[in-house]
Amino acid sequence: xxKVRYGIxxxxxxxxxxLKLLLAGKVTDGEVSAVCDIxxxxxxxxxxxxxxxxxxxxxxxxxxxxxxxxxxVEVPHYFHPEISIYGLEHGxxxxxxxxxGVYTKQVKEMNAVADKxxxxxxxxxxxxxxxxxxxxxxxxxxxxxxxIKRINWIITNWFRTQAYYxxxxxxxxxxxxxxxxLLNQCPHQLDLIQWVTGMMPSKIHAxxxxxxxxxxxxxxxxxxxxxxxxxATGVFITTTGEGAGTNRxxxxxxxxxxxxxxxxxxxxxxxxxxxxxxKNNPNGFCNPATTPYEVKGDGNNLQHLGxxxxxxxxILGKEKLFVSGQEGINGVEIMDGMLLSAFLGxxxxxxxxxxxYLEELNKRIATSADKTVKEVIxxxxxxxxxxxxx
Ligand SMILES: NC(=O)c1ccc[n+]([C@@H]2O[C@H](COP(=O)([O-])OP(=O)(O)OC[C@H]3O[C@@H](n4cnc5c(N)ncnc54)[C@H](O)[C@@H]3O)[C@@H](O)[C@H]2O)c1
Numbered sequence: 001x002x003k004v005r006y007g008i009x010x011x012x013x014x015x016x017x018x019l020k021l022l023l024a025g026k027v028t029d030g031e032v033s034a035v036c037d038i039x040x041x042x043x044x045x046x047x048x049x050x051x052x053x054x055x056x057x058x059x060x061x062x063x064x065x066x067x068x069x070x071x072x073v074e075v076p077h078y079f080h081p082e083i084s085i086y087g088l089e090h091g092x093x094x095x096x097x098x099x100x101g102v103y104t105k106q107v108k109e110m111n112a113v114a115d116k117x118x119x120x121x122x123x124x125x126x127x128x129x130x131x132x133x134x135x136x137x138x139x140x141x142x143x144x145x146x147x148i149k150r151i152n153w154i155i156t157n158w159f160r161t162q163a164y165y166x167x168x169x170x171x172x173x174x175x176x177x178x179x180x181x182l183l184n185q186c187p188h189q190l191d192l193i194q195w196v197t198g199m200m201p202s203k204i205h206a207x208x209x210x211x212x213x214x215x216x217x218x219x220x221x222x223x224x225x226x227x228x229x230x231x232a233t234g235v236f237i238t239t240t241g242e243g244a245g246t247n248r249x250x251x252x253x254x255x256x257x258x259x260x261x262x263x264x265x266x267x268x269x270x271x272x273x274x275x276x277x278x279k280n281n282p283n284g285f286c287n288p289a290t291t292p293y294e295v296k297g298d299g300n301n302l303q304h305l306g307x308x309x310x311x312x313x314x315i316l317g318k319e320k321l322f323v324s325g326q327e328g329i330n331g332v333e334i335m336d337g338m339l340l341s342a343f344l345g346x347x348x349x350x351x352x353x354x355x356x357y358l359e360e361l362n363k364r365i366a367t368s369a370d371k372t373v374k375e376v377i378x379x380x381x382x383x384x385x386x387x388x389x390x
Contacts, residue, residue, distance in 0.1 A: 004312045007034035007068035007092075009059045009083055011042035012168065013380045014097060015074030016049070018308065023050050026305055030312040036062045045377060059083055063090045070095060070120075070315060076170040077102050078178060081110035084325070088117040095311045097124040098187040100328025102178030103361055104336055105354040111326045121325035122311045127188040128195060128323055129306035131297035132260045136251065137196045139267070139295070145253030146273055151226065151234035152252075153193055157245030158185035158238065165216050167376040172216035175368035178361065180218035181240045182208070182335040189249075190331040193236070197251060200330060201234070201337070201350050203227040208342035213241025217369060224338045225347075236338075256290065265295040 006022060008015045015037070022032035035046050036056040043055045056062040063071065063086060070093035073083050081101040087094040094114075100123060101107040114121040127133065139145065158181060170176030177183055182190070194200050206224035213220050220241050226234040239245075248261040254273040259266045269291045270277075277288050302309070306322075313319035333350055336357050341348045343360045 001069065001316065002029070004030045004093075004315050005033040005067060005069045006030055006072060007036065007056075007062045007065075007070070008032060008072045008074060009036045009062070010074035010076075011035055011037040011039075011046050012074065012375075013378050015072065016042075016045065016377055017380050018072055018074065018304065019046055019051060020049060021305055021308065027308045027312055029316055029318075030308065034062050034065065034067045039375065041375070042377070060086060060090075063087050063092055068092055070311070073097060076168075076176060077183060078176070081106040084110050084121065085113045088113050088119050088121060091119065093120040093122075093311075093315050094325070095122045095124060095307070096325060096328075098191070098328070098331070099183055099335065100325065100332055102183065102332075103354070103358050104329065104332055104352060105358055107329045107332045108354070111329060114325055120311070120314055120321055122307070122314070122321055123323050123325045123328045124304065124307050125188065125191045125195075125323045125327075126303040126307050127192055129303055130301045131299055132263075132265050132301075133192050133196050135265055135295055135297035136249075136258050136260060137198075139258065140197055140251070140253075144255065144267070144269075145251060145258060146255030147230065147275075148197060148199060148228075148232045148251060148253045150232060150250070150252040151193060151197055151199070151228075152236075152248075152250045153189055153234075154237045154246045154248045155186065155189045156237060156239050156242045157247045158240050159243060159245055160185075160214070160220075160240040162214055163376075164378070165214055166371075166373050167378065169371045169373050169375075171371075172214070172218050172220075173368050173371060174217060174361065174364035176371070177218065179335065179339055180210075180216060180220050181238050182219060182222060182338055185240060186222075186238050186335065187331050189236070189238070190334045191327075192249075193234075194330050194334070195327070196249075199228050199230070199232065201226040201334065202229045203347055203349055204334070204337040204341050205347035206338035206341040208339060213239065217364075219339070219342070222338060222342075224341070258295075265297070266292055267295050268292040 034054040073096040208219035209221040221239040310322040314321040
């Protein structure tokens, strides 16, 4: 195989974005040979953009057509596991967009299939390509922060208007999307927060406000308190309702802290462990010596294109897969944990009780409203706000 033939399932905002990248020849060694959408208007739009390959309304037909080596799963989140499982079980590689799924039970089923498959399963965690996070991950792995004590992320620059929520019937409903800002925008940060630190929270107490800033039934404002097995704590704050949003990740260890904000990584280094200073320094008001400096990385931030290039190269045996699909469960555990805590009004342990979560979700699905909307395809290229340390 010289070129990987892609089929795209779902031609809304995101599927159309990847279609354009593929049609523009940006994905070296990759091409788009088929597309699929249940909405004929979306297929017409793909053709108007210059696509002239095979078109389908049924993803199963596309997978079995022999025309595709790999599929991109770009449909509402509930269908990610179902379509990924079908692809993996029917001989195509699968690159699924985030989140891996809506609830842990379905993601675990998907992972069990992926574990047995000889096809590649990847996830579109494009923000892992951002040098800021890669460099922080390396620093933590090299012990430069010492033992991690606190992990705080304020990610409130995911601003969205009511027009955004009105653009698709599935969006921001329990039955169509299964959640709000945690499910749609924050899968990136909920992936990074554990990928960068190598730590999963063991307990979460979260406060999720439903439709606080928009006319929607799911959460658009979240404050969560996290606890880790080593005693570290953290706070995760997010919303889609703040015009002057922030993106600030602060990780504190016994040897100092790292802050990622405003396109910069600042490392404030201690010369000795603060835990040792606390124990041994006789001066009650001692000010530990710190040396803050700006960390420089390789500057690369290829985002979605980077993931597409790597997935293609991995299929062709030229590179190692950068984001394994099975890792998607971690972020889903955290987002479901936050929602479960809010549903129950108390702290919950991680991993969560899969059955209890599904039971609580189903209660909300049962009363979820139908939305009638005029579907819109937005140009998403300028929308990846959380991708920048704005
Ligand atoms: N990685 C990122 O930065 C990023 C950004 C935006 C969206 N996404 C993800 O992409 C996915 C799609 O989001 P979107 O904004 O493009 O949504 P969208 O509503 O614009 O598009 C979804 C498309 O899927 C189609 N569809 C639904 N069910 C289908 C099926 N069974 N078979 C074929 N087509 C089907 C719909 O007709 C629609 O055209 C979501 O899971 C979202 O989280 C990822």
